[in-house]
Amino acid sequence: MTELAPQVKAVRGRAIDARILSVTLDILRGHGPAAVNIEAVAAKAGIAKTTIYRRYDSREHLLRAAIESSTGEVAIPTDLPxxxxxxxxxxxxxxxxxxxxxxxxxxxxxxxxxxxxxxxxxxxxxxxxxxxxxxxxxxxxxxxxxxxxxxxxxxxxxxxxxxxxxxxxxxxxxxxxxxxxxxxxxxxxx
Incomplete structure (x- = not known):
């Protein structure tokens, strides 16, 4: 079996990260923070719980990462009345x-x-x-x-x-x- 190139691993890793955070936000939006847990995210994302735990050691860290991933700077238009x-x-x-x-x-x-x-x-x-x-x-x-x-x-x-x-x-x-x-x-x- 051949080893995956580092670039391929990195791309797959980012895709998995994005999927985990996206599913976490979907659960949060629809059902509130109490519904967000590693088991629910793993089941909905089709990803093993261990994959999530390798990235986030707790539900709180996962939730924080998801919330932070969804925030950004607000650029208010300056040309409007x-x-x-x-x-x-x-x-x-x-x-x-x-x-x-x-x-x-x-x-x-x-x-x-x-x-x-x-x-x-x-x-x-x-x-x-x-x-x-x-x-x-x-x-x-x-x-x-x-x-x-x-x-x-x-x-x-x-x-x-x-x-x-x-x-x-x-x-x-x-x-x-x-x-x-x-x-x-x-x-x-x-």
């Missing part, structure tokens, strides 16, 4: 919620039924909301938003609208984003 940027932010947050967190994990965060995993997800949400807070400060400084706008509260209200819609099972579409902005804009705009 403030109102349109808010709309873009709501859509980006909706994509993040659907693709990274999912309805199952959102419910888990609100119910706090799995504190360790929920802390990981809260860290991810806080990291992404830093850019939102910076944007709000920039737009207040530019005079587009009320000078006395409570930035923390504004960010909380926007995130709350998103999570509320997720929990209710509603669509996160243009109509939803427009409705949220119609309601909030008078309280935000200068």
């Amino acid at each position: 403030t109102y349109e940027t808010f709309k873009w932010l709501l859509h980006d947050a909706a994509r993040m919620a659907e693709n990274m967190v999912g309805r199952g994990a959102a419910a888990s965060i609100i119910l706090n039924d799995h504190p360790e995993s929920n802390d990981l997800m809260r860290e991810m949400i806080k990291a992404r909301s830093v850019r939102l807070t910076e944007f709000l400060h920039e737009r207040v400084a530019a005079g587009d938003l009320k000078a006395d706008l409570d930035i923390g509260l504004a960010a909380t209200v926007l995130l709350g609208a998103l999570f509320g819609q997720l929990i209710r099972g509603g669509e996160l579409d243009d109509e939803w984003a427009d409705s949220v902005l119609e309601l909030l804009w008078p309280g935000f705009s200068a």
Whole structure:
């Protein structure tokens, strides 16, 4: 039997890593963090548990790796008017919620039924909301938003609208984003 070339092994290894993380995120999105365990991921991915354990020594490490793999820097467009940027932010947050967190994990965060995993997800949400807070400060400084706008509260209200819609099972579409902005804009705009 011939040994596989190192490049082939590396490509296969990356494909297996990607599959493990993808399946972990699928389970997290659909059923929340309590449903994520090595056995469930192995079964759904069609991969031996030992393969997963070689990469992640615990369920918590696997979950952390999956959550971290799904996060990235937010590049807020700079060429849009403030109102349109808010709309873009709501859509980006909706994509993040659907693709990274999912309805199952959102419910888990609100119910706090799995504190360790929920802390990981809260860290991810806080990291992404830093850019939102910076944007709000920039737009207040530019005079587009009320000078006395409570930035923390504004960010909380926007995130709350998103999570509320997720929990209710509603669509996160243009109509939803427009409705949220119609309601909030008078309280935000200068």
